[in-house]
Amino acid sequence: MEMQNYQGxxxxxxxxxxxxxxxxxxxxxxxxxxxxxxxxxxxxxxxxIALGWATGNYEMYIAALLTLVVKAGIIPFVLNKAVHKVAIxxxxxxxLSLKLMFLFAFCLVFTSYLATGQVIGNGSGxxxxxxxxxxxxxxxxxxxxxxxxxxxxQIVGLVVIExxxxxxxxxxxxxxxxxxxxxxxxxxxxxxxxxxxxxxxxNRSFDTIDTKNLRNLRG
Amino acid sequence: xxxxxxxxxxxxxxxSMMVSNRRLLGAISIVGSATTVLTALLIARQVFAGSSVVxxxxxxxxxxxxxxxxxxxxxxxxxxxxxxxxxxHDIRIGEFSESRVKWYYxxxxxxxxxxxxxxxxxNLGIMWVAVEGTTLATALLVxxxxxxxxxxxxxxxxxxxxxxxxxxxxxxLLLHYAAVSVTGESGSLDWQTLRQVAERLDPMLLKLAxxxxxxxxxxxxxxxxxxxxxxxxxxxxxxxISAMLSGVLLNCAFYSIVRFHLVVSExxxxxxxxxxxxxxxxxxxxxxxxxxxxxxxxxxxxxYSSIEHMGIIAVAVGFGSKLALYGAFLHMINHxxxxxxxxxxxxxxxxxxxxxxxLRIKGLLKTMPVTGPALMIGGLAIAGAPxxxxxxxxxxxxxxxxxxxxxAVTSLILILITLIFTGFVYAISKMALGTPPTRVKVxxxxxxxxxLILISLVPVVVFGVxxxxxxxxxxxxVTTVFIGGNQ
Numbered sequence: 001m002e003m004q005n006y007q008g009x010x011x012x013x014x015x016x017x018x019x020x021x022x023x024x025x026x027x028x029x030x031x032x033x034x035x036x037x038x039x040x041x042x043x044x045x046x047x048x049i050a051l052g053w054a055t056g057n058y059e060m061y062i063a064a065l066l067t068l069v070v071k072a073g074i075i076p077f078v079l080n081k082a083v084h085k086v087a088i089x090x091x092x093x094x095x096l097s098l099k100l101m102f103l104f105a106f107c108l109v110f111t112s113y114l115a116t117g118q119v120i121g122n123g124s125g126x127x128x129x130x131x132x133x134x135x136x137x138x139x140x141x142x143x144x145x146x147x148x149x150x151x152x153x154q155i156v157g158l159v160v161i162e163x164x165x166x167x168x169x170x171x172x173x174x175x176x177x178x179x180x181x182x183x184x185x186x187x188x189x190x191x192x193x194x195x196x197x198x199x200x201x202x203n204r205s206f207d208t209i210d211t212k213n214l215r216n217l218r219g
Numbered sequence: 220x221x222x223x224x225x226x227x228x229x230x231x232x233x234x235s236m237m238v239s240n241r242r243l244l245g246a247i248s249i250v251g252s253a254t255t256v257l258t259a260l261l262i263a264r265q266v267f268a269g270s271s272v273v274x275x276x277x278x279x280x281x282x283x284x285x286x287x288x289x290x291x292x293x294x295x296x297x298x299x300x301x302x303x304x305x306x307x308h309d310i311r312i313g314e315f316s317e318s319r320v321k322w323y324y325x326x327x328x329x330x331x332x333x334x335x336x337x338x339x340x341x342n343l344g345i346m347w348v349a350v351e352g353t354t355l356a357t358a359l360l361v362x363x364x365x366x367x368x369x370x371x372x373x374x375x376x377x378x379x380x381x382x383x384x385x386x387x388x389x390x391x392l393l394l395h396y397a398a399v400s401v402t403g404e405s406g407s408l409d410w411q412t413l414r415q416v417a418e419r420l421d422p423m424l425l426k427l428a429x430x431x432x433x434x435x436x437x438x439x440x441x442x443x444x445x446x447x448x449x450x451x452x453x454x455x456x457x458x459x460i461s462a463m464l465s466g467v468l469l470n471c472a473f474y475s476i477v478r479f480h481l482v483v484s485e486x487x488x489x490x491x492x493x494x495x496x497x498x499x500x501x502x503x504x505x506x507x508x509x510x511x512x513x514x515x516x517x518x519x520x521x522x523y524s525s526i527e528h529m530g531i532i533a534v535a536v537g538f539g540s541k542l543a544l545y546g547a548f549l550h551m552i553n554h555x556x557x558x559x560x561x562x563x564x565x566x567x568x569x570x571x572x573x574x575x576x577x578l579r580i581k582g583l584l585k586t587m588p589v590t591g592p593a594l595m596i597g598g599l600a601i602a603g604a605p606x607x608x609x610x611x612x613x614x615x616x617x618x619x620x621x622x623x624x625x626x627a628v629t630s631l632i633l634i635l636i637t638l639i640f641t642g643f644v645y646a647i648s649k650m651a652l653g654t655p656p657t658r659v660k661v662x663x664x665x666x667x668x669x670x671l672i673l674i675s676l677v678p679v680v681v682f683g684v685x686x687x688x689x690x691x692x693x694x695x696x697v698t699t700v701f702i703g704g705n706q
Contacts, residue, residue: 214374
């Protein structure tokens with residue numbers, strides 16, 4: 001099992017990816033948020049390369065390339081454009097205070113490590129950090145979407161959730177079949193683009209981009 | 220053949236991009252949709268003659284997919300026909316400029332393409348990609364009017380549905396993880412293979428996968444409590460698009476749940492997944508009730524009724540007996556046809572009265588000699604009054620529930636849909652009867668759209684008293700998919 005030699009490295013990389021989520025939480029400026037998203041994308045790309053190297057699975061290199069281009073390149077670029085257009089010089093606003101958010105995120109990480117241990121026992125051929133880290137990312141992504149006020153941050157939350165699922169995919173089974181993986185990349189890319197377009201349009205119609213204005217439709 | 224079916228909407232979408240003349244666009248879309256219907260019917264004929272259509276390892280069309288495929292194609296054609304007059308009216312009163320019409324058609328046919336892809340795909344992963352694609356294709360259509368409310372609806376739609384459906388991706392991943400050691404990389408998400416090897420998969424993982432898939436795709440179906448995007452999107456989208464969202468998109472999403480259900484019930488027995496679907500169905504019907512009773516907006520009324528009817532279909536699939544499944548898919552056909560024509564009617568009404576508020580719409584029978592009576596018929600039909608088609612399928616579903624001895628659940632549903640009936644008929648009669656406001660002129664806006672509404676109501680009336688032999692046969696074949704036949 002050549003894999004064993006790389007376990008340490010891979011697990012370390014996964015922990016770094018999880019750490020970037022906390023970078024997003026503490027960032028108070030949009031530029032820093034986008035920087036954290038880029039770092040997360042790059043780390044995921046490196047993780048793919050490491051796994052490809054360890055397992056000799058050439059599909060991982062394709063996944064790495066796509067990750068770097070889409071998640072560390074195009075998506076941050078679109079986000080950056082949207083920020084410059086609608087929210088430049090604005091601080092990230094949240095409903096909870098920073099301390100509470102941090103505490104909450106820690107609880108989420110703790111819960112997911114606890115829960116996944118019960119669902120999938122050790123030694124099932126998977127990298128043991130991947131699944132709990134992935135579920136933490138999904139939960140924290142959801143938490144970010146609820147707690148942060150700008151639509152752009154909801155897009156960031158979505159990207160974090162998707163990165164979490166991607167991490168779960170490569171960590172547990174070296175990714176889904178390539179066609180499916182390609183389709184998912186396309187969906188997330190087109191999705192972020194369309195959300196970007198909507199952010200522009202909302203900003204134009206409402207003269208602001210605060211989600212509290214989006215509360216007309218009820219009942 | 221299946222490749223032609225997939226290529227047609229893409230070709231129409233690309234052609235639409237290159238044309239900016241409104242009339243030419245309408246012609247392309249109608250001719251294209253008609254060809255699509257023809258292709259879909261040819262495929263369906265082959266499938267219902269007894270052999271699944273298979274292409275390579277990516278496309279499998281069985282009776283279940285073929286039925287919904289035909290629904291998508293037929294309602295797509297009706298929407299294409301209705302859109303011409305609807306868009307012309309909106310351009311005339313300056314809702315949007317003529318140059319944007321091509322985007323309407325572009326996204327509409329991308330939407331049709333993604334639905335087809337979800338239905339024909341043999342791979343559950345690609346099915347997920349396609350269902351997420353439907354959200355992306357329709358987001359800008361929901362916000363097409365570019366007003367505050369429609370943009371709000373579009374934003375809620377894309378965010379709620381994407382987050383919801385991302386759970387289904389996680390469910391798909393768990394299924395892949397459970398299967399990959401048994402089937403190998405290539406067959407791990409192929410639903411035919413999965414059904415064959417289902418007994419050898421880890422039941423714990425399958426349970427988790429199904430829960431995630433149900434919540435994820437259930438968001439798209441509009442099952443409560445994940446339904447909150449649905450009334451907003453349906454009420455703010457242009458009416459032909461609402462017809463398509465309600466008439467067929469919900470069915471496509473439901474189809475995805477059924478595919479997971481079939482795999483999981485093969486391994487865990489029918490109880491686990493059926494009961495979950497049943498619970499979500501009952502909750503959906505219950506949640507729709509208060510909103511239908513107090514509704515003030517005609518299109519939201521129809522949207523909540525869609526939640527109710529998807530709930531009824533879910534309940535029927537949850538019951539799972541042969542009779543219930545027969546009722547479920549008959550109900551799916553009936554609901555798709557009735558609801559899409561009701562959205563056409565709502566489109567006519569709101570364009571004529573310049574409002575969607577039920578309180579400000581009065582005396583339809585007097586002002587609109589075709590749309591008014593059509594609203595009465597369609598409204599009574601969707602509420603479940605005899606002798607219309609929806610009554611028949613609801614009756615079949617409820618009687619199958621009683622036949623299984625599930626008295627409590629079935630009675631609860633019976634009470635709920637009776638209450639919904641009263642609320643719906645009350646709202647409809649408020650609009651149809653009374654004296655029309657003086658500002659509204661008497662007469663219909665377009666003959667073409669009216670003819671279409673009348674045509675689409677024909678099966679609604681006919682299926683209530685007589686179900687043609689070929690429909691009977693199709694439904695029988697669809698129910699055999701559930702017991703593992705038709706492979």
